[in-house]
Amino acid sequence: xKRIYLDYAATCPVDKRVLKEMLPFFSEKYGNTGSLHSFGQxxxxxxxxARERIADLIFAxxxxxxxxxxxxxxxxxxxxxxxxxxxxxIISCIEHPCIKETAKFLKTKGVLVTELKIDKQGFVKDxxxxxxxxxxxxxxxxxxxxxxxxxxxEKISKVAKRNKILFHTDAAQSFGKIPINVxxxxxxxxxxxxxxxPKGAALLYIKKGLxxxxxxxGGGQEQGLRSSTVNIPAIVGFGxxxxxxxxxxxxxxxxxIKLRNKIITQALKIKACYLNGDQNKRLANNINLRFSNIxxxxxxxxxxxxxxxxxxxxxxxxxxxxxxxxxxxxxxxxQEAHGSLRISLGKYTREQEIDYFLKILSQSVKELRKLSxxx
Amino acid sequence: xxxSKKIIDHFKNPRNxxxxxxxxxxxxxxxxxxxxxxxxxxxxxxxxIKDIKFETLGCLVxxxxxxxxxxxxKGKTIKQALKIKKEDLVKxxxxxxSIKIHCSFLAVEALKKAIENYYEKSTNSHVRxxx
Ligand code: FES
Numbered sequence: 482x483k484r485i486y487l488d489y490a491a492t493c494p495v496d497k498r499v500l501k502e503m504l505p506f507f508s509e510k511y512g513n514t515g516s517l518h519s520f521g522q523x524x525x526x527x528x529x530x531a532r533e534r535i536a537d538l539i540f541a542x543x544x545x546x547x548x549x550x551x552x553x554x555x556x557x558x559x560x561x562x563x564x565x566x567x568x569x570x571i572i573s574c575i576e577h578p579c580i581k582e583t584a585k586f587l588k589t590k591g592v593l594v595t596e597l598k599i600d601k602q603g604f605v606k607d608x609x610x611x612x613x614x615x616x617x618x619x620x621x622x623x624x625x626x627x628x629x630x631x632x633x634x635e636k637i638s639k640v641a642k643r644n645k646i647l648f649h650t651d652a653a654q655s656f657g658k659i660p661i662n663v664x665x666x667x668x669x670x671x672x673x674x675x676x677x678x679p680k681g682a683a684l685l686y687i688k689k690g691l692x693x694x695x696x697x698x699g700g701g702q703e704q705g706l707r708s709s710t711v712n713i714p715a716i717v718g719f720g721x722x723x724x725x726x727x728x729x730x731x732x733x734x735x736x737x738i739k740l741r742n743k744i745i746t747q748a749l750k751i752k753a754c755y756l757n758g759d760q761n762k763r764l765a766n767n768i769n770l771r772f773s774n775i776x777x778x779x780x781x782x783x784x785x786x787x788x789x790x791x792x793x794x795x796x797x798x799x800x801x802x803x804x805x806x807x808x809x810x811x812x813x814x815x816q817e818a819h820g821s822l823r824i825s826l827g828k829y830t831r832e833q834e835i836d837y838f839l840k841i842l843s844q845s846v847k848e849l850r851k852l853s854x855x856x
Numbered sequence: 857x858x859x860s861k862k863i864i865d866h867f868k869n870p871r872n873x874x875x876x877x878x879x880x881x882x883x884x885x886x887x888x889x890x891x892x893x894x895x896x897x898x899x900x901x902x903x904x905i906k907d908i909k910f911e912t913l914g915c916l917v918x919x920x921x922x923x924x925x926x927x928x929x930k931g932k933t934i935k936q937a938l939k940i941k942k943e944d945l946v947k948x949x950x951x952x953x954s955i956k957i958h959c960s961f962l963a964v965e966a967l968k969k970a971i972e973n974y975y976e977k978s979t980n981s982h983v984r985x986x987x
Pocket of ligand 1: 796797798887890891892913914915916917918956959
């Protein structure tokens with residue numbers, strides 16, 4: 482059976498050009514960046530080249546890029562490394578769990594946390610009202626991993642600046658997909674595997690002059706902010722992926738937005754199908770739908786049996802058996818979140834795949850509705 | 857998630873789904889844990905379950921389980937049907953992730969509710985007849 486991957490927001494395949502660039506760094510150029518000899522030098526050069534490519538993508542300086550192992554680590558690093566007891570932190574209610582849970586942990590250490598609500602379209606509200614004298618950081622997700630809605634970070638960063646508050650954004654979903662300039666951003670998180678690089682590499686951008694504490698103490702790699710032997714193959718891959726993204730960002734965006742809009746238009750023709758989140762200010766690769774009177778896990782599994790990979794915010798699919806908090810924050814009732822489906826496209830998604838998906842989707846919805854006690 | 861062939865088969869080709877036009881009894885339960893709904897319709901003649909149909913708003917396991925249950929119950933006496941336990945379903949299906957065990961309770965509970973509904977109805981009509 483042919484398989485169709487429509488879950489790029491979860492992770493991406495590694496671009497073949499990326500893999501090629503990585504391969505020598507496993508068994509040939511395996512040196513430690515900390516070593517003086519030629520093996521070490523060769524690794525160090527590769528590390529700095531990756532840093533340059535990444536800095537170039539977001540208009541940063543190389544020394545502002547700190548490599549970590551995952552977006553989760555970067556988000557932990559910025560929150561735990563910056564905030565002290567009695568500091569006030571503002572986040573949104575639709576942050577990724579790695580921000581939400583870290584904030585929850587910091588609360589137990591005396592950090593005060595405000596969670597901004599979102600409106601029906603998915604945009605954060607009441608930022609200025611929530612600012613306090615001791616607000617030390619505003620951390621807002623750039624593009625939602627679930628509903629793809631892109632926040633106006635330019636505006637948010639201006640508010641932060643005006644109030645002399647530092648601003649961090651989790652750009653794991655948007656980095657490499659929409660142009661980002663860090664000029665007005667103090668801290669930014671991004672990850673390799675969302676842009677066709679390998680898993681196990683990510684970054685925290687830290688604006689020059691700003692100081693935070695490390696999570697890991699040791700050999701002092703990454704300007705003392707991330708002690709650990711440097712994961713060269715992964716970082717080399719990350720760098721190559723960023724270089725490719727820089728070149729192909731426009732073309733990929735155009736291609737995906739066409740497919741995205743096709744899915745939205747066609748899907749909304751299905752009876753009692755709705756789009757979650759703003760229709761326009763969303764990532765080119767994200768579609769989040771909901772269908773009345775059916776359950777998303779069953780729908781996801783039905784599609785999977787036809788070879789199509791998507792994801793759902795249904796309670797039945799979560800390990801806690803709770804509906805997606807992002808969908809609830811949009812104002813949806815639990816039973817509405819129940820029938821939700823996230824489709825996320827990538828640069829390898831082809832139009833024929835989308836046509837096939839749309840056909841199977843409407844078929845599957847029909848079949849499940851036949852089984853449903855609600856019509 | 858790796859489900860057994862049998863579960864997948866019941867999910868793909870659910871047996872006995874839909875409504876019964878003039879049912880002898882109906883049972884409905886909601887799943888408090890994740891918000892799902894399960895409905896079972898019975899046609900009973902001389903204490904024998906002549907027909908059974910189900911409707912489910914729920915996950916793969918919930919759908920497959922009810923489908924399986926209906927095949928076990930059809931043609932059986934009420935007494936026999938009441939003997940079926942959720943463990944029997946789990947056994948028949950093989951490995952189910954533990955988080956999904958509650959979904960298999962749904963089917964059995966809906967069936968019980970339907971049979972209770974049948975008894976209520978028949979005692980009521982009995983009372984009416986004797987009036
Ligand atoms: S019906 Fe919700 S998890 Fe099975």
